[in-house]
Amino acid sequence: xxxxxxxxxxxxxxxxxxxxxxxxxxxxxxxxxxxxxxxxxxxxxxxxxxxxxxxxxxxxxxxxxxxxxxxxxxxxxxxxxxxxxxxxxxxxxxxxxxxxxxxxxxxxxxxxxxxxxxxxxxxxxxxxxxxxxxxxxxxxxxxxxxxxxxxxxxxxxxxxxxxxxxxxxxxxxxxxxxxxxxxxxxxxxxxxxxxxxxxxxxxxxxxxxxxxxxxxx
Amino acid sequence: xxxxxxxxxxxxxxxxxxxxxxxxxxxxxxxxxxxxxxxxxxxxxxxxxxxxxxxxxxxxxxxxxxxxxxxxxxxxxxxxxxxxxxxxxxxxxxxxxxxxxxxxxxxxxxxxxxxxxxxxxxxxxxxxxxxxxxxxxxxxxxxxxxxxxxxxxxxxxxxxxxxxxxxxxxxxxxxxxxxxxxxxxxxxxxxxxxxxxxxxxxxxxxxxxxxxxxxxxxxxxxxxxxxxxxxxxxxxxxxxxxxxxxxxxxxxxxxxxxxxxxxxxxxxxxxxxxxxxxxxxxxxxxxxxxxxxxxxxxxxxxxxxxxxxxxxxxxxxxxxxxxxxxxxxxxxxxxxxxxxxxxxxxxxxxxxxxxxxxxxxxxxxxxxxx
Numbered sequence: 060x061x062x063x064x065x066x067x068x069x070x071x072x073x074x075x076x077x078x079x080x081x082x083x084x085x086x087x088x089x090x091x092x093x094x095x096x097x098x099x100x101x102x103x104x105x106x107x108x109x110x111x112x113x114x115x116x117x118x119x120x121x122x123x124x125x126x127x128x129x130x131x132x133x134x135x136x137x138x139x140x141x142x143x144x145x146x147x148x149x150x151x152x153x154x155x156x157x158x159x160x161x162x163x164x165x166x167x168x169x170x171x172x173x174x175x176x177x178x179x180x181x182x183x184x185x186x187x188x189x190x191x192x193x194x195x196x197x198x199x200x201x202x203x204x205x206x207x208x209x210x211x212x213x214x215x216x217x218x219x220x221x222x223x224x225x226x227x228x229x230x231x232x233x234x235x236x237x238x239x240x241x242x243x244x245x246x247x248x249x250x251x252x253x254x255x256x257x258x259x260x261x262x263x264x265x266x267x268x269x270x271x272x273x274x275x276x
Numbered sequence: 277x278x279x280x281x282x283x284x285x286x287x288x289x290x291x292x293x294x295x296x297x298x299x300x301x302x303x304x305x306x307x308x309x310x311x312x313x314x315x316x317x318x319x320x321x322x323x324x325x326x327x328x329x330x331x332x333x334x335x336x337x338x339x340x341x342x343x344x345x346x347x348x349x350x351x352x353x354x355x356x357x358x359x360x361x362x363x364x365x366x367x368x369x370x371x372x373x374x375x376x377x378x379x380x381x382x383x384x385x386x387x388x389x390x391x392x393x394x395x396x397x398x399x400x401x402x403x404x405x406x407x408x409x410x411x412x413x414x415x416x417x418x419x420x421x422x423x424x425x426x427x428x429x430x431x432x433x434x435x436x437x438x439x440x441x442x443x444x445x446x447x448x449x450x451x452x453x454x455x456x457x458x459x460x461x462x463x464x465x466x467x468x469x470x471x472x473x474x475x476x477x478x479x480x481x482x483x484x485x486x487x488x489x490x491x492x493x494x495x496x497x498x499x500x501x502x503x504x505x506x507x508x509x510x511x512x513x514x515x516x517x518x519x520x521x522x523x524x525x526x527x528x529x530x531x532x533x534x535x536x537x538x539x540x541x542x543x544x545x546x547x548x549x550x551x552x553x554x555x556x557x558x559x560x561x562x563x564x565x566x567x568x569x570x571x572x573x574x575x576x577x578x579x580x581x582x583x584x585x586x587x588x589x590x591x592x593x594x595x596x597x598x599x600x601x602x603x604x605x606x607x608x609x610x611x612x613x614x615x616x617x618x619x620x621x622x623x624x625x626x627x628x629x630x631x632x633x634x635x636x637x638x639x640x641x642x643x644x645x646x
Binding site: 176177178181184187191196273 | 350412
């Protein structure tokens with residue numbers, strides 16, 4: 060009951076924190092798509108490069124987020140952004156690379172070679188093949204990677220409150236330091252709900268963007 | 277229209293050329309079938325025409341222009357391409373699949389969609405039903421028809437077909453082959469067609485090019501190929517029954533004795549016998565008042581009998597049309613245990629007859645001349 064009252068009383072603050080949270084994850088994942096998809100496509104050209112890139116992205120994801128934030132402080136301090144929004148976005152951007160690059164790479168390289176040959180034989184350029192055929196077919200799998208990145212990084216962003224990036228993690232951090240279960244539960248609940256809602260919203264988007272010809276019956 | 281001049285291809289890391297100094301010319305509107313066992317270089321030869329494979333040496337000309345002078349994507353857009361695996365784009369509707377080349381060429385959208393509908397009608401697929409469907413909703417045979425339509429959508433003069441009907445079940449394959457030949461009679465494309473099936477080659481080709489180990493070993497019309505194989509390899513490849521295969525290249529009309537003597541119902545058996553004896557025939561066909569084939573009388577019946585033909589004739593077991601192939605004719609003769617068949621036109625008018633002897637004679641003619 061306490062918790063419910065707390066939520067009702069602090070509705071405005073929850074909304075603000077959620078907005079901050081979404082701003083970090085949204086911007087970072089958008090940037091991750093803008094970088095990860097081209098990288099994923101590019102590495103289909105060379106197996107060894109692909110292995111190296113995927114290995115590097117895998118290592119990236121094993122770094123604990125708190126350690127990553129710590130490592131960025133001295134570096135980003137040079138431009139006056141040692142803590143706050145920027146390092147949070149960079150961390151999410153880096154963590155998002157693996158699911159997005161890996162799914163892009165896997166889906167593009169698994170496209171039926173007959174499709175590629177037909178497209179090449181009919182005179183489609185590399186760009187046209189990507190735009191007309193390969194990316195539309197790869198889209199559901201790429202989107203699945205994006206969803207993994209978003210859900211995972213909604214969790215990571217909750218930690219970013221410790222470097223002053225705001226977000227829903229603020230409730231959890233304060234709940235811990237003030238031994239206040241109301242804030243702690245509110246934060247945890249909000250993070251979970253945000254993750255589920257974002258995943259479902261992206262699933263809906265994925266279905267809308269996927270050609271009906273690719274849907275399983 | 278398509279001319280290969282001493283074209284060779286040696287793949288990196290190999291010493292044996294995959295294609296070895298091949299020269300051949302395909303005339304405008306003809307179908308040239310590249311035939312041979314797997315690994316003989318036929319597909320490599322075809323893919324060098326649209327430069328999916330770059331020749332190591334030699335030149336390929338299309339309409340007199342060297343293909344190496346073209347921009348490669350422009351070249352490919354001017355050549356239709358059909359592959360065995362079909363390769364329809366699953367994310368696009370049938371309409372958009374057919375229009376892919378017109379779209380990248382920047383055709384007016386209405387014009388290209390109009391053309392897609394016309395093309396679908398050519399292969400007897402209802403545009404209203406199929407235009408907005410996706411490839412997965414179509415059967416294999418329907419998909420391959422779309423594959424062919426996609427290749428001809430931008431009306432390229434040249435078509436490359438890589439075992440296009442190879443993955444289709446035998447019954448549908450025959451239907452699609454017939455349909456394609458009918459379409460080709462209208463569109464008159466110059467076609468390079470890769471196949472490993474001699475029967476398909478005999479059926480589709482104006483000329484057959486047989487390959488072995490990268491070399492072109494014989495380039496000839498199907499009938500000549502079957503009648504006069506240039507080497508043991510060719511004769512083995514075309515098969516021991518190659519003379520029988522020639523049957524499907526010839527029509528009843530080729531072996532038909534046109535406008536033979538005939539009798540009418542009111543004629544006496546004596547007249548019938550006289551007519552047969554005069555021509556050395558064993559039987560004679562009875563026609564109705566307007567010339568329809570009604571039945572026949574044997575020489576034996578006619579000689580001994582009295583009365584008119586109308587009282588003594590027997591029904592014809594079956595008839596055949598002049599445009600049917602001789603394979604059908606011979607098969608019909610075997611089924612009805614007869615040595616001859618009366619030929620009738622589409623209206624049932626008696627136009628001639630064809631005999632087993634006449635067919636064997638026709639088939640062996642080429643061997644006597646050669």
